[in-house]
Amino acid sequence: MxxxxxxxxxxxxxxxxxxxxxxxxxxxxxxxxxxxxxxxxxxxxxxxxxxxxxxxxxxxxxxxxxxxxxxxxxxxxxxxxxxxxxxxxxxxxxxxxxxxxxxxxxxxxxxxxxxxxxxxxxxPGPVDTSVSVDGLTTPSGFTTGGPVDFTATVDNVGTVHRDFLAPRGLKVDVNGYDVPFPDFTLPRGVGRTVTARWTNPPFMCVCHATVSVSGTGGTSRRSVTLVILPLRFLGALLAVAVALYVLAWLSRRRRRARVLGETRASRARDTPAQEGCDAPAPSGGPPVRDGRDDPARVGGEG
Known part of the structure; x- marks a missing residue:
């Protein structure tokens, strides 16, 4: 039909x-x-x-x-x-x-x-096309991603029915994006709650959404703010950053320990052994022996 x-x-x-x-x-x-x-x-x-x-x-x-x-x-x-x-x-x-x-x-x-x-x-005669937008909401003011639903309450307060049919249907303006509501007709004296789904929102934003309807009595408008923040993705990035930081810290620590060990070993090789070494002679004279390896003294002791 x-x-x-x-x-x-x-x-x-x-x-x-x-x-x-x-x-x-x-x-x-x-x-x-x-x-x-x-x-x-x-x-x-x-x-x-x-x-x-x-x-x-x-x-x-x-x-x-x-x-x-x-x-x-x-x-x-x-x-x-x-x-x-x-x-x-x-x-x-x-x-x-x-x-x-x-x-x-x-x-x-x-x-x-x-x-x-x-x-x-x-x-025929004078008519009033006024419509009141009484509310615009989202499930919450914060989401981690799409899709996002916008729900509006619209009341026909005029004297004639109002058609909201594409391409001139009711829309949500979100940061320059148009999110259309399904087609509907609002008889005189009737209110209705309608929902629009934003299927492809941006990855991250502070979004300002507005619904407005013009009529004989002017324009009725309602707005809502929505924050889109991909916490799971940011959490994964944070975990990767922490892991990279820990790996870099461990690498620096191992490199520092290796350098310190090599420095100590080098110092040990450059320092003369004290036992069995000649003491320096006073005033630049010949070295003073400690007598333990003097053959005459050894023989006398015998």
């Missing part, structure tokens, strides 16, 4: 809109087209209800509302929007439900299948 969603501007609200329904199965199906109001929860899930705020369910005229579709066949469904007299300007929402019976399930329970298509009509 296409289109999957439809935004109808003020200049198009009186024009008929067309949807195409295709039976991609192998059996004929009976299709019933219903209209129901809806809103969205904080995760973007559609919540249907006939009492949903700003519902335009009673404005739609669908042709045909019931039909049978053969296998592989296609069918166009025309929708006309007929607002009541003097409606309040701004945005409304309604969902077309294409319902097909799916037979009987366990216990004899009949199960129907339905595909919902949101329609966002805007009534």
């Amino acid at each position: 296409s289109p999957a969603r439809l935004a109808v501007g003020p200049e198009e609200i009186d024009h008929p809109q067309s949807f195409r329904v295709v039976n991609g199965g192998r059996s004929p199906v009976d299709v019933t087209v219903d209209r129901v109001g809806f809103t969205m929860d904080g995760t973007g899930r559609m919540v249907f209800g006939h009492d949903a705020p700003r519902s335009a369910a009673s404005w739609l005229r669908v042709t045909p509302a019931d039909f049978r579709l053969a296998p592989g066949a296609k069918r166009s469904v025309t929708v006309r929007i007929d607002p009541p007299p003097r409606p309040e300007p701004g945005g409304y929402q309604v969902a077309l439900l294409f319902v097909t019976p799916a037979g009987t399930g366990e216990g004899g329970i009949k199960l129907d299948r339905a595909i919902g298509t949101p329609i966002y009509p805007t009534v």
